[in-house]
Amino acid sequence: MLLTISTTLRPATDLGFLLHKHPDRVQEFGRSFGTARVFYPEATAERCTAALLLEIDPVRLARTGRNLADTSLAQYVNDRPYAASSLLAVALGDVFRTARLGRCDARPELAAAPIPLEIGIPALPCTGGPEIAHRVFAPLGWAVDARPIPLDERFPEWGDSRYLRLRLRGELRLADALNQLYVLLPVLDSAKHYWIAPDEVDKLIRAGGGWLATHPERALITRRYLGRRADLTREAFARLAELGDDVAESLEPPVEEDPAAGDEAAPAEEERGGGTPLNTLRHEAVLAALEETGARTVIDLGCGSGRLLAELLDRPHFTKVTGVDVSAHALGLAARRLRIDRMPEPRHARLQLFQAALTYTDPRFAGYDAAVLMEVIEHVDPPRLAALEKVVFGTARPGHVIVTTPNAEYNVRYPGLRERAGSGRPALRHPDHRFEWDRREFAGWTAHVASRYGYRAEIRPVGDDDPEVGPPTQMAIFTRTEGGR
Structure with missing residues (x-):
């Protein structure tokens, strides 16, 4: 070479x-x-x-x-x-x-x-x-x-x-x-x-400390360089953030390994550029849907590093904004991104963060106009999905639930993904995804949940709606019906 x-x-x-x-x-x-x-x-x-x-x-x-x-x-x-x-x-x-x-x-x-x-x-x-x-x-x-x-x-x-x-x-x-x-x-x-050993983080910081922190593709570069090992990637972002508050402000936290890290781009999605990033389109679609519902209190179930929380807090008509994550580390990233220690009191009064698992009933989930599950359900083992459905739709019962998840059919458009041996289906976008549904499977799950728990549902595309394989992300907006139990 x-x-x-x-x-x-x-x-x-x-x-x-x-x-x-x-x-x-x-x-x-x-x-x-x-x-x-x-x-x-x-x-x-x-x-x-x-x-x-x-x-x-x-x-x-x-x-x-x-x-x-x-x-x-x-x-x-x-x-x-x-x-x-x-x-x-x-x-x-x-x-x-x-x-x-x-x-x-x-x-x-x-x-x-x-x-x-x-x-x-x-x-x-x-x-x-x-x-x-x-x-x-x-x-x-x-x-x-x-x-x-x-x-x-x-x-x-x-x-x-x-x-x-x-x-x-x-x-x-x-x-x-x-x-x-x-x-x-x-x-x-x-x-x-x-x-790839832990000292790779030191090598990355030494070689990239002068330019990586402000690079627009810093997340893709850091994850790929460290072999998409989330523990090393988290450490690298923390080290880069120490360079100064102006740098920390610009850093995007890495993908989490747990189901609640739903606000970040999957590795494969970063490889298909052009136009607005898919992760940004997801946030815009979820925010638009929340605006349509007229919700004033919102709980982000799987808030990850808190990007959606920040966007909600920037809109004063959302009077109560809550972030929930199973990962204490993710909540720490969210607190840092939101700058809770410097947050003005009126803004701070609208915010709540707490740690919880979405597959166990928690009374703190209840009482909200709307709940968001953005890129979360695909991280849950299929046998545990029924528990999540019961917790969110059956017990917490917000007026609206917004769910986004990858469309497996679109995976063929990502060059980095390879066919799983013998399965005939594309590889998953993220190593922690337990499954990815095609449009028919997502529509079936949506209809089942809506019927079982007394909601009506609408499915919308997010991102480029490819005529052959559909959109990269699919979104369902659930609205509780008057007769819902």
Whole structure:
């Protein structure tokens, strides 16, 4: 696998000082998974290019891997020797360690200044395609040229592969560029070829602390870099928030592992960009539905990090706003987002937060005009759904209940999802989802709950209503009938 770094700085050969690698020599660095070499294909005063070539030893990599019992041929025949991945990021991080720190005793003023740079990667696996490459690199000041590589140029009807030819151009500090590549190469691949340990959070903060906290795709980047491990992702967001209140204000908390983390985007949903994010469309749809009901008191069952609560509190006609979550950590995130410790008294008087499980009767759930279950029910084990239905619709009995959940049919529109082996249905959008319903299944559940508990229900699409597979999210608005028990 290959990565090139070019500059037209005058004299361009000063790139050798910044990288701490002399243009006249080929330098070799042994690694547990292969050999990294740094050399200069061109080195003139007008233009200089440094190349990092990583030669993977598949046998050595397989023998040092974690799955020693795996005897499949795929251990030895795969794309690792050719396609840029986390292995290239590891080599880059080690070989250019001093350059990543921004240190250059010979040219300190140059190390501190932006210089014209061009980065080239001929084969880069990218889950989500060129659009994801633009979304992660463009906000950092790069001009992005990301071109899909066809499966076979002789057979264009076969379509494109998951690999890109990536070229970046911009004026940045070399240290910033290297740290961005160190983080974003495994993010684009959406995979790491080594064990993700807790110290990965330290690596992410060191490499991304100067730019990640304000990046518009910080949630996607953090989750992918940390292998979507919610415990590490939570820690990373907390560490980034310590950079200052202005940064903390801009951070979106990570997806929770528990059923109540219903206000965040599922990982697969982040990969399909274009237009307004689906998570924002869900919030807008739920708020519009609440406005239509005329509700004044609202309980968010599964409030997660409190985004909907904040939006409700911004509307004074909602006189009582309550957030409930099974996770104490999620409630802590909500309290931080809402800034309860600095909240004006009139606003604070309208808010209540408490911890509870939605499958157990709790008298505190009762007495509200409307309840919201946004992206919650799919986190509940199917055998426990009846208990949730009884608690919400049978005991708490709000005047209105608004439920949103993924439409499983739409999952085919997300490039990152793969067919579950032997099932014939798309993979789930989030690793904690216990199920995802298609439109027919959701309509059947809605009709059953409405009939059993004395509600009438209306189903609406949320997001682009695809003529073939329907909308990405489906929403039901339940209204209690006068004769309902």
